[in-house]
Amino acid sequence: MTDVERLLASALRPIEPPKALADRLEQRLAKLTDDAAHELADLELREMGDPRNWGRTVGAVVVGGAAAGGLALMQARRHRKQAKPTGVKRLEQRIADAAAEVRKQLS
Amino acid sequence: MSDAGAETKARLDRDFTELYRDHLRDVYSYSYYRVGNHHDAEDLTEQTFLQAYRHFERAQRESNGRPLRPWLIRIAHNLAANYYRDRSRRPQTQLEDAAVLTAPHATEDLAEGRAELSRVLAGVADLPDDRREALIMRFALDMSNREIAGALDRSEGATKVLIHRAIKQLEQALGEGGEDD
Numbered sequence: 001m002t003d004v005e006r007l008l009a010s011a012l013r014p015i016e017p018p019k020a021l022a023d024r025l026e027q028r029l030a031k032l033t034d035d036a037a038h039e040l041a042d043l044e045l046r047e048m049g050d051p052r053n054w055g056r057t058v059g060a061v062v063v064g065g066a067a068a069g070g071l072a073l074m075q076a077r078r079h080r081k082q083a084k085p086t087g088v089k090r091l092e093q094r095i096a097d098a099a100a101e102v103r104k105q106l107s
Numbered sequence: 108m109s110d111a112g113a114e115t116k117a118r119l120d121r122d123f124t125e126l127y128r129d130h131l132r133d134v135y136s137y138s139y140y141r142v143g144n145h146h147d148a149e150d151l152t153e154q155t156f157l158q159a160y161r162h163f164e165r166a167q168r169e170s171n172g173r174p175l176r177p178w179l180i181r182i183a184h185n186l187a188a189n190y191y192r193d194r195s196r197r198p199q200t201q202l203e204d205a206a207v208l209t210a211p212h213a214t215e216d217l218a219e220g221r222a223e224l225s226r227v228l229a230g231v232a233d234l235p236d237d238r239r240e241a242l243i244m245r246f247a248l249d250m251s252n253r254e255i256a257g258a259l260d261r262s263e264g265a266t267k268v269l270i271h272r273a274i275k276q277l278e279q280a281l282g283e284g285g286e287d288d
Contacts, residue, residue: 002274002278004227004274004277004278004281005246005274007223007224007227007281008227008231008242008245008246008274008277009246010220010224010227011224011227011228011231011246012140012228012231012242012243012246012247013247014132014133014136014247014248014249015132015135015136015139015140015247016132016135017131017132017135017149017152018145018149021135021149021152021153022131024153025127025131025152025153025156026127028153028157029123029124029127029156029157029160032157032160033116033120033160
């Protein structure tokens with residue numbers, strides 16, 4: 001090491017960051033990571049709006065079990081439940097289906 | 108959030124925290140020697156880590172396991188360049204500021220070495236930008252030629268030459284200054 005290099009090593013020493021900076025930065029980074037987590041959860045929920053993604057998203061939700069995922073799963077179940085006929089309507093549907101089958105065989 | 112998503116994010120956050128802890132001092136030191144005052148150095152350090160967080164996933168993916176310090180310092184380098192461009196100013200490390208720069212070095216052998224260190228810092232401040240930055244990375248951050256090359260987007264050979272020329276130029280400037288004294 002030459003004299004100038006020794007002087008440089010002495011003049012350009014590493015400088016400790018102020019404690020206040022570290023505290024402030026850690027708070028901002030923690031907020032960023034929280035925001036990013038919420039954004040990711042929102043994205044998965046938005047994907048539920050597209051029927052092409054239902055299988056994938058519901059699958060991920062079942063595996064996951066995180067709060068947002070659980071909500072999405074409940075919404076998916078409610079959709080299926082509403083679409084499915086119940087009670088008298090279900091009986092009427094069965095009779096109509098049977099009649100259609102008989103007509104098909106007679107024709 | 109799905110399990111896979113949560114797991115990936117947790118891993119990224121963990122890795123980023125490690126990067127932050129390992130290199131906060133590096134980024135702050137680099138920023139400080141670039142801008143010459145604590146206030147702007149803090150601002151630059153903060154912006155560097157916020158920007159790094161936004162692009163961390165991609166940087167990690169593309170690094171193939173290589174250390175990310177050059178990438179981090181390169182962000183600080185680009186932000187510092189914007190800092191000067193936006194505010195139309197040069198590094199404020201002339202003699203009066205050189206005294207400020209030596210202040211954080213504590214009080215040891217202050218009286219004896221302070222004048223000499225001030226001359227060195229003033230000499231560093233007078234170097235062309237790329238030479239000055241290379242010296243800051245080498246001596247304040249203890250970066251290797253390879254790391255400096257990554258941060259400055261140059262080849263390792265070109266970086267070696269750059270540092271050699273920077274030291275020679277400074278040596279000459281200090282010699283001339285010494286003859287004047």
